[in-house]
Amino acid sequence: MQGAILVLSGPSGAGKSTIINHASKDIGDYYFSISTTTRDPREGEKDGVDYYFVTREEFEEGIKAGDFLEYATVHGNYYGTSLKPVKEALEEGKLVIFDIDVQGHRLVRAKMGDYVTSAFITPPTLSELKKRLYTRATDNTSIIERRIENAKEEIKAVKEFDFVIINDKISKASKEFATIANAARLKQSSQELENFVKIWDN
């Protein structure tokens, strides 16, 4: 497989989607991995765009069949990444971008570490995160509080990532993201390098 994987993690409110949108013209062709979930769609969410929405039974069948690259339960719902579209995109030589949590990063790295570059995206401070989540006001207070507690936990895993993008200015953060994405494409899998070394032996 010729492609590469870029894992993005970071607190809700870090600005991941905005950064990807801003940078998309500078990073060439990529496949944004869509997660599968058993939770109900929220207003405006579309199947196959925001998530693949499936039943609990379908998800559990997928687990048994080994369909998932990574999965977890969060507040009673399953979330996971199907292996098939990721493999297809890698075989087409694409950059596959994941927006997953730090636990998902660990699993993807464990399974496909050869292909993985990772970046943790974070607001500069906790108080800035609070401000953004409250200003955005898409969630109620208890969800915001939970997000903040999650963020404080996730930030502790920052050292597991290849890169950290501190999003204090969207133009700067987007440029940094584009640089990292383009470098990620240059990462070569061990498999390819093995072949390369063999060629040199002749």
Next chain:
Amino acid sequence: MQGAILVLSGPSGAGKSTIINHASKDIGDYYFSISTTTRDPREGEKDGVDYYFVTREEFEEGIKAGDFLEYATVHGNYYGTSLKPVKEALEEGKLVIFDIDVQGHRLVRAKMGDYVTSAFITPPTLSELKKRLYTRATDNTSIIERRIENAKEEIKAVKEFDFVIINDKISKASKEFATIANAARLKQSSQELENFVKIWDN
């Protein structure tokens, strides 16, 4: 320290200097680490530009004083990297570029791994390397043969590097190098991240 280290390794004849020259306008301010050696200057080589030329006694005093980030003997001569200018450049937030061999890469990574991004630069094939070395004709046949044997050994360490640049086209290789250099600047040291996590705890 705020800077970053980019280690470049690869066979003599891979095109490292040409690539750095081509890319230099795209990678911002950097400090190119100059090695110290006890070998005699070749025609045209300048002290403080190509190498710092010192006596055997001076070099050995430096070893005892812990002045070297890495050093080795090659064909009876010492080659090493002084720690001081590297530290100064890192403290100024600069990208420090090393052109050292795979053994030097191991030592720099062992001592300053937090700061290190590395790239192995290689011609696409062994026969292409031979062609380049013989065409360049700056060395006699026995030196060329030695370089080729070294290259075959060094290529086996390719998997220890973060990136591999296969220099089949100088414009493409220079662009890839610039992308890697700019990504290297975004690597954060564990120390900085430690402080960052502490701030988040408050």
